[in-house]
Amino acid sequence: MSNVPPTPSGLRGAVDLSSLVERAQRPAPAPAGHGAASPGEAGSGAASVATADGGAELTVSSLVLDVTDQTFQDVLELSTIVPVIVDIWAEWCGPCKQLSPILEQLTAEYDGRVLLAKVDADTNPQLVQAFQAQSIPTVAALIGGRPLGLFVGALPEAQVRDVYEQVLAAAEQNGVSGRVTVDGAAPADAAEGEPEPEPLPPHHQAAYDAIEQGDYATAIQEYKTAIAQDPHDQMAVAGLAQVSLLDRLNGRAADEIRGAAAAAPSDVEAQLAVADLDISGGHVDDAFGRLLDLVPSVFGADREAVRVRLVEYFELIGTDDPRVVNARRRLASALY
Numbered sequence: 001m002s003n004v005p006p007t008p009s010g011l012r013g014a015v016d017l018s019s020l021v022e023r024a025q026r027p028a029p030a031p032a033g034h035g036a037a038s039p040g041e042a043g044s045g046a047a048s049v050a051t052a053d054g055g056a057e058l059t060v061s062s063l064v065l066d067v068t069d070q071t072f073q074d075v076l077e078l079s080t081i082v083p084v085i086v087d088i089w090a091e092w093c094g095p096c097k098q099l100s101p102i103l104e105q106l107t108a109e110y111d112g113r114v115l116l117a118k119v120d121a122d123t124n125p126q127l128v129q130a131f132q133a134q135s136i137p138t139v140a141a142l143i144g145g146r147p148l149g150l151f152v153g154a155l156p157e158a159q160v161r162d163v164y165e166q167v168l169a170a171a172e173q174n175g176v177s178g179r180v181t182v183d184g185a186a187p188a189d190a191a192e193g194e195p196e197p198e199p200l201p202p203h204h205q206a207a208y209d210a211i212e213q214g215d216y217a218t219a220i221q222e223y224k225t226a227i228a229q230d231p232h233d234q235m236a237v238a239g240l241a242q243v244s245l246l247d248r249l250n251g252r253a254a255d256e257i258r259g260a261a262a263a264a265p266s267d268v269e270a271q272l273a274v275a276d277l278d279i280s281g282g283h284v285d286d287a288f289g290r291l292l293d294l295v296p297s298v299f300g301a302d303r304e305a306v307r308v309r310l311v312e313y314f315e316l317i318g319t320d321d322p323r324v325v326n327a328r329r330r331l332a333s334a335l336y
Contacts, residue, residue, distance in 0.1 A: 060115070060180045063107050067117040069126040075117045079142035081178040083114050083171040085164070086147075088131060088138040090121045090282055092317045094242035095154035096137045098211065102157045103139070106164055112179045113168060117142075121282055135254075135281035141167045144176050153280070154246060156212040201226065207239060216247035241315040248276050268294070268302045272309050279313055287313060288327040295334040307335065 060078070067075050067086075075084055087103050089096035100118070107116040119127050121136050131140050131147065139150045148170070150163055171177060200208060207222035223240035226233050254277055260267070261274035271294055278287035291306050298306060310331055314324045 061183055063112065063114075063180070063182060064104055064116045064118065067119050067124075067127075069124045072117075072119075072127060075115075076142060076145050078115060078180075079146075080144050080176065082112070082180055083167050083176055084117050084142040085114060085150075085167065086117045086119060086131065086140040086142060088119045088121050088128060088133045088136055088140075090136055092284070092321060093121075093136050093282060094238070094316045095246060095280065098242065099137045099139075099154040099160075102155075102160050106157070106161060110164065110168075112181055113177075114164065115180065135277075139163075141170075143167070143171045144174050146174075153249075154211075156214050158212070203229075204235065204239065207243065211243060211246075214250075216243050216250060219243045220247060238315050241312045244312065245276055245280060245316065248273070249280055266297070268298055268305060272305065275309065275313075279316065284313075284317060284323050288323065292327060292330050292334065295331065303335075307331065 065075065075086075078084060085103060085107065087096075087100060089100055103116055107114055121128050121133065127133075131138060131149070135152045137154065138152050141148045141150055148167075150167070155163075199205065203222045203226035207219040207226075210216070210218035210222060220240060220243055223236045223243065226236035227240065230236070252273070257270075257273045257277050261270045264270045271290060275287040275290050278284070278290065288310070291310050294306055295303060310327065314328060317324050319325075319328075
């Protein structure tokens, strides 16, 4: 898994979106009032176009759009006006929950020069396949209807900001440099009286800051300190599980991990590593199955390591998830 953002000249090439891009490659529709439907009228209403000026300015319902297989066409059309960042995520994905707020914050900061399209990987298999999203979060861009791969995995805010700048530069080179405004948005100074969000507990904030700097070791220690002070701090428990996964995968190539596991099926460390890779890519059942199959054949410290890793995954995915309920039951049966 690579976490290195591309340079503008080194963005991964367009993936095949098949029929999804055919319409975007046609001539742009006539402006509103000339008998052509706007993107919002054509599909989901995710982007409701109110005005258009030569294709360079328009009004949308939000800068952050929830997009589906059925409504993606609207986003392709919008990408002829401004570049669109595509965030492929899932509710159970820990790294996604760290990355998505950064993407939303930066999209707001760029004030209409870029849109963010969020794609739930669990309910939109066409788009997952179209963007060849083998791991999540997967982040791509659309510029003039053309998809460009950006990066996989959670990155610190500074690196994500660099990616936004690269996308905007590439978009300008391709003549996509418009701007959108949010329909009914209040003036910038109207938000001055809004209450500030509740601050994070000190150790949580320190962990979050460390993650943004890519300092996973410090983040791990901060979460451990929070748990030591309050063993019932579930936010810290989940945060520790998430950042521990990031730390274990940091700097390791997927091919290297899978190759080591295939070469040594009885090597516990190799199997734990490939299970981490499966979890980070959304292959929850594969990760659970791999480790649960291993439990009866290992003993002592190795068995405890497998048990601890599974419990960590349960925190990542959520204890109410049916896959976790089934895996927990199977683990208990194997252990006792």
